[in-house]
Amino acid sequence: MSSSTNTTTHHTSTIGSIGTPSRRNTELALLVFAVVIPVFAYANVGLAIDSKVPPGLLSYGLGLGLLAGVGHLAVRKFAPYADPLLLPLATLLNGLGLVVIWRLDQSKLLQSIKQAGDKAPNQLMYTAMGVALFVAVLVFLKDHRVLQRYTYISMVGALVLLLLPLVPGLGLNVYGAKIWIHVGSFSIQPGEFAKIVLAVFFAGYLMVKRDALALASRRFMGLYLPRGRDLGPILVVWAMSILILVFETDLGTSLLFFGMFVVMLYVATERTSWIVFGLLMSAVGAVGVASFEPHVQQRVQAWLDPMKEYTLSRQGVAGHSEQAMQALWAFGSGGTLGTGLGQGHSELIRFAANSDFILATFGEELGLAGIMAILLIYGLMVERGVRTALAARDPFGKLLAVGLSGAFALQVFVVAGGVMGLIPLTGMTMPFLAYGGSSVIANWALVGILLRISDTARRPAPSPAPNPDAEMTQVVRP
Amino acid sequence: MSELTLTVMRLGFLAVLWLFVIVAVQVIRSDLFGTRVTQRGSRRESGRPQQAARQAAAPPAQRQQPSGGRQRRGAPSKLVVSEGSLTGTTVALQGQTITLGRAHDSTIVLDDDYASSRHARIYPDRDGQWIVEDLGSTNGTYLDRTRLTTPTPIPLGAPIRIGKTVIELRK
Numbered sequence: 001m002s003s004s005t006n007t008t009t010h011h012t013s014t015i016g017s018i019g020t021p022s023r024r025n026t027e028l029a030l031l032v033f034a035v036v037i038p039v040f041a042y043a044n045v046g047l048a049i050d051s052k053v054p055p056g057l058l059s060y061g062l063g064l065g066l067l068a069g070v071g072h073l074a075v076r077k078f079a080p081y082a083d084p085l086l087l088p089l090a091t092l093l094n095g096l097g098l099v100v101i102w103r104l105d106q107s108k109l110l111q112s113i114k115q116a117g118d119k120a121p122n123q124l125m126y127t128a129m130g131v132a133l134f135v136a137v138l139v140f141l142k143d144h145r146v147l148q149r150y151t152y153i154s155m156v157g158a159l160v161l162l163l164l165p166l167v168p169g170l171g172l173n174v175y176g177a178k179i180w181i182h183v184g185s186f187s188i189q190p191g192e193f194a195k196i197v198l199a200v201f202f203a204g205y206l207m208v209k210r211d212a213l214a215l216a217s218r219r220f221m222g223l224y225l226p227r228g229r230d231l232g233p234i235l236v237v238w239a240m241s242i243l244i245l246v247f248e249t250d251l252g253t254s255l256l257f258f259g260m261f262v263v264m265l266y267v268a269t270e271r272t273s274w275i276v277f278g279l280l281m282s283a284v285g286a287v288g289v290a291s292f293e294p295h296v297q298q299r300v301q302a303w304l305d306p307m308k309e310y311t312l313s314r315q316g317v318a319g320h321s322e323q324a325m326q327a328l329w330a331f332g333s334g335g336t337l338g339t340g341l342g343q344g345h346s347e348l349i350r351f352a353a354n355s356d357f358i359l360a361t362f363g364e365e366l367g368l369a370g371i372m373a374i375l376l377i378y379g380l381m382v383e384r385g386v387r388t389a390l391a392a393r394d395p396f397g398k399l400l401a402v403g404l405s406g407a408f409a410l411q412v413f414v415v416a417g418g419v420m421g422l423i424p425l426t427g428m429t430m431p432f433l434a435y436g437g438s439s440v441i442a443n444w445a446l447v448g449i450l451l452r453i454s455d456t457a458r459r460p461a462p463s464p465a466p467n468p469d470a471e472m473t474q475v476v477r478p
Numbered sequence: 479m480s481e482l483t484l485t486v487m488r489l490g491f492l493a494v495l496w497l498f499v500i501v502a503v504q505v506i507r508s509d510l511f512g513t514r515v516t517q518r519g520s521r522r523e524s525g526r527p528q529q530a531a532r533q534a535a536a537p538p539a540q541r542q543q544p545s546g547g548r549q550r551r552g553a554p555s556k557l558v559v560s561e562g563s564l565t566g567t568t569v570a571l572q573g574q575t576i577t578l579g580r581a582h583d584s585t586i587v588l589d590d591d592y593a594s595s596r597h598a599r600i601y602p603d604r605d606g607q608w609i610v611e612d613l614g615s616t617n618g619t620y621l622d623r624t625r626l627t628t629p630t631p632i633p634l635g636a637p638i639r640i641g642k643t644v645i646e647l648r649k
Contacts, residue, residue: 366492
């Protein structure tokens, strides 16, 4: 990867190292900012809805501040050279998500259909669990290269996680998508965790195989075609994601895993042909499955003609939903500057207004200006992940960081694209913003791993190691 | 709540949100790290004075070599690749160990079939004298024309040959 770019592009350049300050104080300052913004938003929602500052303001601010503080102290102690931006960005998104979930809790309409009411305290609890996992990752994962040992175990682990929702008695069919399992009174989305575990597997696998995949190829029409046997793994992953699509009827998860694999394959081999193959295969797969799977078909119909779907739903035809159209209306009525927090009517989306569709509330109440800022914040997180990958010195860390940030980016694209009507809607959650325990917890773990890699990558080179032979070896001087 | 207050809050919130984004971007801007790549002139001769000036302007980190009066006037300040695919690459000598080889975590990653993954290392001894040591490579490390068998001090400007790559220490 980097070695070959070094040799080809910088023939006449000077490479010198720049010192890497730890940047922890920058992180703290940004973190304070990232806690103040959601508190401001919370006060704004309260003033707009009840004309008074909400009673929970102080405890909410303290709670979020406490969580952010714990995260910051853990980073300071266990990953002092880690990236200064990831933690504040994640905190801000999580805090804003909490505020909007609380704002939707106040809606009488959503309360009446049991879609809201007590979701914000739950989400705060999930956030606490997420931050706890984040701290645990930093404490117990001293070196990300340890994960390399578990390459094939993580493959099995990811498959098990993905198959869990299909186990009878454990799986849960929620509105057509079988991606949940229930344990006790909790429902868990194993796919969110499978994302991380699968990235570990892909990184470990590609690190070993990338030379074979990159070099053994024939050139045909300007593309490097891989050998037949090297196509094996991509075909397996493709088949796996198609199976997810067929049996769990979840377009998003399937797209996420396949896309993540193609991104990592491209980064590992530098071959554009993989991207071309990946796009072709996912197109073939998606069209193929959509031609016979009714649930997917219906999603595509709703995407092509949301208004018709809306009318059918209004007429009371079963199996249709007005969500997609309502979300588009929410974005439309938001305009450029939005209606203001707490003053929109995104509760009309009804089902999943505070999870999959939470972006519509942001779009309505903060407008185009706000949604662009939110998307930029996601973009910055992905950028920091990719920057970490660039800085990482070991190929496994590079691939893992690319895989995790690629998965994060794809998830944002799939959800935002679905809600905004760019691609068919899928049942996935907006990372950090949306209501949902699995998503919040898994994404905090993801940020934890990224910070660990970035700490290793940015740590200044250690001073020359004392040579154990120094005592015995006599240095010969001329 | 009056309409005016809410409008002010709405616009204020957007402003604060964007301020955060801008501050974050500023942090990224000031957070450049890793390796600094400076393009040199196409001719070496024109490039050199610039580089000397740059080094004079750079913080004198490399000058803080071990104290104790042994600070030679002719101590090398950089390692230069003079032949091979990495020609023109320089690494500032700041008292760190420099590893050479095909392994990805080497300081200088050699893309050379004749190099071993951990081929050689260059490090300063206690007096600040730079030593080159072959790390048991297959094809050997050559200082001038002799193959290294023991860690050997590097004279200024002497070519160290590893496969097709030649490096030397310069002032």
